[in-house]
Amino acid sequence: MRALRLEAIGSIALRDVDKPCPGPEDVLVRIEACGVCGTDRHLLHGEFPSRPPVTLGHEFCGIVEAVGEAVADVAVGDRVTGDPNISCGRCSQCRAGRVNLCSNLRAIGIHRDGGFADYVVMPQSQAFLLPADLKPTHGAFCEPLACCLHGVDLAAIRPGASVVVLGGGVIGLLTVQLVKLAGAATIVLSTRxxxxxxxxxxxxxxxxxxPSAVDPVEAIAGPAGLVPGGVDVVLECAGVPDTIEQSMRLAKSGGTVVIVGVMPQGEKVAFEPFDILFRELKVLGSFINPFTHRRAADLVASGAIEIDKLISRQVSLEEAAQVISNPAAPGEVKVLVVPNG
Structure with a gap:
């Protein structure tokens, strides 16, 4: 079968590899669609820890083609989305219910072979059923939506709240929709x-x-801004130094900042600890998707989340390496790899 392999930092290539076989508790999934994530680009450039050589792709949907002898809840022919993040269930974080902080966390498409391929094998515990009539391209959005759900959960948005979303990529645009569903009255998005x-x-x-035309802090939180004095919640979804620094200045005193965007490992930003102290800001990191993948799949299946408008284009496996090797095109939101489209 074909698989897009991260062979080493800075090197990806499409290779012919053996089709995987499911173990007793595994399912073999024929990939229908897999989303290109900013994390894939970080992995290529060594900005996010991984374990090459490995097949990339962690936002996938497909059809179960075979199941292991101990699999009970998933059947051949089912359409499933895969939660890529596999926790050990044994460490202190897992026992405390913080599975996203598992000491032994392993992710499909990062530490073990993923969905930029014709097939992927995963534990049945990571497979979540989707309706048979759901568009496969929609199923590929469950993983990023699950990550956004965790960030919105941490933000604890109340009906009538004011919220700023920094970044207009797929994470920012999914977050805008979740914030609206949460009942926010004012939702401001900042993107160039x-x-x-x-x-x-x-x-x-x-x-x-x-933000290239106006100072976001003045335009939003300044005396003549959209929300003078700052907003209840800021969700940083861009993962760049400017927006990280802006996020704390946009929140009102007593407000909440949630960092959802991924900055390259080792990169630093400047902030003023006294400001966080004096205005009692709550600054939180939001990492992946603890116990939110099922909810994300249900939201996608319900039609409550607009997805088609977020799909910029679909490409083949043969085109995927070039897409990942280059920055996102202007205006591009989400590229999907469709192996047999």
């Missing part, structure tokens, strides 16, 4: 790209700003 700002307003943002 006009097409993404327009899309955010279609999806529920009450206002958008271009």
């Amino acid at each position: 790209q006009a097409s993404r700002r327009a899309l955010a307003e279609e999806l529920g943002a009450t206002a958008t700003i271009d």
Whole structure:
């Protein structure tokens, strides 16, 4: 079968490899669609820890083609989404219910072979059923949506709240939709790209700003801004130094900042600890998707989340290496790899 392999830091290539066989508690899934994530680019450049050589791809959906002898809850022919994050269940974090912080966490597409391939094998515990009539391209959004759900859970948004979302990529645009569902009254999205700002307003943002044209802090939280004094919640979804630094200045006193975006490992930003102390800001990190994948799959299946407008293009496995090796095109939101499309 074909598989897109991260062979070493800086080197990816499409290879012919053996088709995997499921173990007793595994399922073999024929990949229908797998999303390209910013993390895939970080992995290529060594900015996120991984274990090459490995097949990339952690946002996938497909059809179960074979099951192990001990598999009971998944059957051949089922459409499933895969939660890529496999916790050990034994360490102190797992026993405390913090499975995303597992000391032995292993992720499909990062530490073991993933979904940029014709097939992937995963434990049955990581497979979540989807409706048979759901578009496969929609199923590939369950994993990023699950990560956004965790961030919104941590934010504890109350009906009527004011919220800023920094970043107009797929994570920011999914988060805008979740924030709207949570009942926020004011939802401001900040992103440089006009097409993404327009899309955010279609999806529920009450206002958008271009940070290349105005100072976001003044435009949003300044005396003449959209929300003078700052907002209840800031969700940082861009993973760049400017937005990390802006996030704390956009929150009102007593407000909450949730960092969802992924910055390259080792990169630093400047902030003022006294400001966090004096204004009693709550600054939280949001890492992956503890116990949210089932909810994400149900939300996708319900149609409550707009997905089609987030799909910029679909590419073949043969084109995937070039997509990952280059920055996202202007205005691009999500590229899906469709092995047999």
